[in-house]
Amino acid sequence: MRLVTYDYKQHRHLAVLVGEMLIIPSLIGDWPDEADGMLALIEGGPELLVRLRRLTTNAPAASRVLWDPIRVAAPIPRPRKNLMCLGWNYVDHAKESAAASKRNYKLPEYPVVFTKAVTSITGPYADIPFDARVSGQLDWEVELGVIIGTGGRGIEVKDALKHVFGYTAINDVSARDIQSRHKQFFLGKSLDESSPMGPCIVTADEIPDPQKLILRCWVNGALKQESNTELQIFDVATTISILSQSLTLEPGDIIATGTPSGVGFARTPPEFLNPGDVVECEVEGIGRLRNRIVARQKSSPA
Ligand code: MG
Numbered sequence: 001m002r003l004v005t006y007d008y009k010q011h012r013h014l015a016v017l018v019g020e021m022l023i024i025p026s027l028i029g030d031w032p033d034e035a036d037g038m039l040a041l042i043e044g045g046p047e048l049l050v051r052l053r054r055l056t057t058n059a060p061a062a063s064r065v066l067w068d069p070i071r072v073a074a075p076i077p078r079p080r081k082n083l084m085c086l087g088w089n090y091v092d093h094a095k096e097s098a099a100a101s102k103r104n105y106k107l108p109e110y111p112v113v114f115t116k117a118v119t120s121i122t123g124p125y126a127d128i129p130f131d132a133r134v135s136g137q138l139d140w141e142v143e144l145g146v147i148i149g150t151g152g153r154g155i156e157v158k159d160a161l162k163h164v165f166g167y168t169a170i171n172d173v174s175a176r177d178i179q180s181r182h183k184q185f186f187l188g189k190s191l192d193e194s195s196p197m198g199p200c201i202v203t204a205d206e207i208p209d210p211q212k213l214i215l216r217c218w219v220n221g222a223l224k225q226e227s228n229t230e231l232q233i234f235d236v237a238t239t240i241s242i243l244s245q246s247l248t249l250e251p252g253d254i255i256a257t258g259t260p261s262g263v264g265f266a267r268t269p270p271e272f273l274n275p276g277d278v279v280e281c282e283v284e285g286i287g288r289l290r291n292r293i294v295a296r297q298k299s300s301p302a
């Protein structure tokens with residue numbers, strides 16, 4: 001199933017994408033109308049997913065609405081925890097980053113793990129705010145996102161994919177000046193509303209092998225990144241296993257699995273996103289994020 005979080009008639013709904021149509025289960029009835037319906041579905045476990053599938057098969061016309069991109073929110077608009085992210089998880093990207101930072105490259109023995117604030121998440125077609133007083137070096141990173149279904153601790157590699165609820169696309173937008181100035185990645189990865197996710201979550205049954213997905217990123221129509229998840233240093237199963245040795249993974253946790261080469265800061269000369277630019281990130285079988293960079297007029301209180 002392709003699952004979407006959708007704003008319709010002043011409400012935020014869980015919806016199922018079928019072709020160009022959305023089926024909104026709470027319009028059928030017998031389904032709770034919750035703003036964080038995606039998290040409720042994930043936390044409900046496999047039985048609830050079966051119920052949703054049953055409910056939306058042969059759904060009545062009154063529950064079907066035409067897909068309107070501007071109403072699509074991030075599939076999990078407000079995750080319960082920071083996103084867990086892998087750094088330098090593709091050899092070609094690890095090498096370009098090392099060269100740009102004048103470091104020697106060595107194949108890592110363990111993944112680099114950092115987190116991203118939940119408030120950095122934004123919709124798949126939302127504008128990304130740009131404020132030169134905060135950062136003049138916004139960079140793109142197309143990534144496969146993994147959504148945990150069944151939680152667990154000490155998960156073995158052979159069992160790890162059974163813990164995946166589904167997959168999504170993430171643009172791990174990064175403020176390079178902040179990232180390097182503050183040493184740790186967190187702040188430069190956490191600008192408000194900077195990181196698009198979506199457009200949907202594809203349930204794991206439809207992606208039996210997450211290591212065979214093409215990733216692409218364009219800026220103003222020019223291809224900047226093109227790779228395949230088969231080139232990940234730590235694959236999805238290994239990543240889940242490693243993370244779960246240290247902490248309990250919980251339903252709805254999100255893992256961004258790293259970006260391939262072609263990011264802006266490692267280019268000669270370096271390139272960054274500016275107001276008016278359009279950045280698009282696509283993961284095969286999931287869909288494409290499309291976001292415009294827009295100057296923020298003034299900082300607004302939360
Ligand atoms: Mg990244």
